[in-house]
Amino acid sequence: MLIRELTGDDAERVARLRRVALGRSDPVEVRPGVRGLVAELGGRVAGALTIREFHQFWGGATVPMGGIGGVAVDPRARGRGVAGALLDAALRDLRERGQALSALHAAVPAPYRSRGWERAGVFEHLEVPLDRVPAGPRLATRPAEEGDAAALHACYCDLASTVDGMLDRGAPAVDARDVLGHDVVSVAPGHDGEVRGYLAAGRDDGVLRVRDLVGRDAATQLGLLGEVRRRAGSLERVSLRVTDPATTWLLTDRAIGFTTTTSAWLLRVVDLPAAVAARGWPAAEGLDAVVDLEVVDGHAPWHAGRRRLVVEGGRVRVEAGGSGAVRLHARALGPWFGGAQGGHALRRAGLLDGDARVLDRLVGAPGVPRLADFF
Template identity: 50%
Template sequence: MIVRPHRPADDEQLYQLTRLAFGGPREPSGPEAFWSHRTEGWRGLVAEHDGRIVGSLKVRDYRQFFGGVAVPMGGVASVAVDPHARGQGVASALLDTALADMREHGQVISALYPSAPALYRGRGWEQTGDYQRATLRPEMLALLPKPATRPTMRRAGKEDLPALTDVYLSVASTVDGMLDRATEAFQPEEALDLDVLDVVPGPDGSLLGYLAAQRPDGDKLVCEDLVARDGETGLALLASLARWTGIVNEVSLRIVDPAWWQLLVALPVLYEVVNHPWMLRVVDLPAAVTARGWPAATHLTSFAVDIEVADEHAPWNSGRHRLVCDAGQVACEPGGSGAVRLHARGLGPWFAGSADSAMLRRAGLLTGDPVDARLLDLLTGAPHPCRMADSF
């Protein structure tokens, strides 16, 4: 078996392979069903045996916010293996090749949505954050407080796309795990095709918030984004959803901003939240530490933590490192005593701040000096929730 980059000539085989894995019609609906239809923003790998493709994987080009900085991230997706070849190491070989490929392309971390958690844990990814949708009846939203003044809302146009991006980034940059949506993997103009793309204008041509949603057949409204710079705008956008009462029976609300979800939408009744957890992996530890933001470091006195990493599948991470916090900057240097020992699976939750050292220790992913390990928590502010509002 060989693992190699995707070629346009692979498209027919890849369509049938991914159809078996994820479902879909036997015959492609058109050229847009093939991998080569759009080549920007991703790279593909295929596993080939005896001249036939038996596995596939995509690495999407993303950037993910941690500490207020967008860190280059490889989004692993479309992992599929032909049924007859499963259990023979095909997916593992694809992932091992992808790790080296991501490092070569400067994607210092990697995230994925796991259909087979044991497979990805075996290669160093670990559950780190959530993608959530809430299902609500629109009349429930009518119970929320109304904004002090009802703002003007209008349909967005192409000229609003830069301002939409600014509003989204004003929120996303403050939530660890969110994507910056600024790479070629995203096409901002696609938002204009949504059934609902309403904005709240602000002064000087800026926007205070926006609501993006689809109205499929049936009695549901599917809300993709509800983003606001302030609480009054958030309440106004939620009130606009309440006005779907009597038109639809259900609002599927993607939870983008934890502020309005936890602090504005506090309803005294039960409702359903569906969670799709995602996993994170540190691909290149020194480079990832350099790329991340460390806002807590500006308030800490200088110190160093010596760690030792065991990473079988990204051996360049293995060995002893010294994490140095000095003058508000954090760096990862070679050497040190290895006072704290981290498994590769522990690096992702530590880097993201979703798990503190006590949690990692109980899970068997960290051992060693508890005092030094606590310093790792101070760097990331762990533990705190991490959230992504894009699936792939």
């Protein structure tokens, strides 16, 4: 089996493969910020995946993350280790390119969990009857213009930096101007060119689908919810992608009927020392501690073995050595790093042994990690 880099010449063949394997017809991209891998058997394309170069907020700091998507294997090649070989190659590629984490949305989690990815956060939508959306205070909004892209992105990042797991939507993988392509983009202006909030939405299958509803305060968010209601026209329902959990509270504290659709995304620590060094650790302030780890990871041997996690002077680092008193399986690293699961749950799942109290204290309880982007 040959694993190689995806090129533009592969686009048509890989697109056809994804239509057959996944029922997806989205184009295959090879551009700055987006790359891929192809598996060949007997000179024929047998599988492929795409890697997007993202940065993800953790503890208020951004950590380089490879977003894996479009994993497809030719049905005739299944059972021959194609998916596993692609994922192993992707892990090596991610580490070489400095992407210390990897996240993905998995329709079938088992192949990814066998390689160390594990559930670590949610991707959530709310569906609400439009006549039950609160009218909210009227805001002095205006349609977005081309020159608003940077201010909208800054408004989004101010929110996203406070919600663990969110992407920073930075270049080159994401163009800040993409938000302007939605059917409805309303801006709530602030002072000196600042944006207090914005709404990005579109109509699809008789539903108003809100991609982003971002507000710096409760009044702005409620006003934008009222804008959703007024923009709907003859539509009866709104589907709101949850960017900010505070919006959910504002919307649902009125005892209205709503449907929540939640899917889990998976996180993988690709390079533990690099991921720990890049992450923000607010709870490390005033804490001095050492945790001796034994990392069990057969697919990322570069960080496996005995490691020492050192908390000192408000900073956290991972170095070689230690007694291995706390044993962590590869699948435990993502849920622990993201704060999705504590030591007790990981121990009950057979993914951790030893005293994890310091590990739990470090990640604290900042809320459920979230993504508001699908890839």
